[in-house]
Amino acid sequence: MDSTLVAALTGLEEDVVTDADQKDVEEEDEQIKAPYSTASNVMKSQPVEKLYIETGTGFIGQNRNRVARRIAEEQAIKELEVDAPRKTTIEFALDTYHFLKTICLFVHGLTAGIAMWHTVMIFVLLYHNYTDFLEHYYLLALPVQCMFYMLLVLCTVSCCDRYDVNSPNRRFVLRAFTLQSGAVSILLYLIALILSLVSADLEDRMIYFKTSPALWENAQDTEDNVLLWRNLSTARAVLIIVAWLVLTIDPNTDRLIENLRKTDDDILGNPVEMSGVSPA
Structure with missing residues (x-):
């Protein structure tokens, strides 16, 4: 048994691994792995433009x-x-009125142009005889009547807005009739509107020239009515044109805008006093 045990233990020295041998093996492994290492120097990202x-x-x-x-x-x-600050109510009213003022100024010129055209057409059609005039004009009687009524109402209201008619005094009347302020245009448009309403009865009869010829059977009455209507229409046209010319002398005059701006300055620039409220 002793010889057998000795023979078995004889080769065990080759399997013993010391610390020095382990270090040598690790160094060899590192040298082998070093050429195949994937480690590399990574550069930091740089900002670009x-x-x-x-x-x-x-x-x-x-x-x-x-x-x-x-x-x-x-x-x-x-x-x-x-x-950005919001607009006040008065500033909005001023912007709206500026837009309406431009439209009304165009309406004044349009009304004067239509009045001129209407007067020329009347005298051209009346060149022959009254019956021929009625045969050509009776279809235009109602549309022209309504058109003049609406335009004259707009012009009258526009003139009332332009000039201070709230408290007229002697100076206001004097300046109006001497054409210094243009306020006389209010009176001219009012008279033209009254003449238009007066002639409406004759124009209503013209509408029925074909359907009710009995209204125009009497030649003398026909001539008198047509002449009266022509004179009223001519006077209305003259008043409209003169009123428009008065406005064109100083189209920027507008007392309503001045009063609105003054009210806006008073509200925004001065403190508002509340009467009847006792301090706390």
Whole structure:
């Protein structure tokens, strides 16, 4: 048994591994693995002057400073829109009245032009005889009557807005009749409106020239009625044209705007006193 045990233990020295041998093996393994190492020096990312912005069709390169400047401008515009003060009620009324004033000024000129055209047409049609005039004009009697009525109402209201008619005094009347303020145009338009209403009865009879010929059977009455209507229409046209000429002398005169601005300055510039309220 001793010889057998000795023979078995004889080869065990070759399997014993010491610390020195283990270190040598590790160094050899590192030398073998070193050439195949994937480790590399990684550089840090550096900022560039270009940005890539995604759109519906892909990425678009844009300058960084330009994008920052645009964003700053949009932010400034948003801040200005938020901080912009709202208009007061009187400021809104002034803007609205400026728009209406432009339209009414056009209506004044349109009314004068239609009055001139109407007068010329009357004298041209009356060149032959009264029956021929009625045969050509009876279809226009009602439309022209309604048109003059609406236009004259608008012109009269516009003139009342332009000039201070709330408290007329001697100076106001004197300036109006001497054509210094243009307020006489209110009177001219009022008279023209009255003449238009007076001639409405004759124009109503003209409408029925074909359907009710008995209204125009008497030749003398027909001639008198047509002549009266012609004189009324001519006087109305003259008043309208003169009123328009008076307005064109100083078209910027407008007392209503001046009063509204003065009221706005009084409200926004001076403290409002509340009577009957005791301090707390």
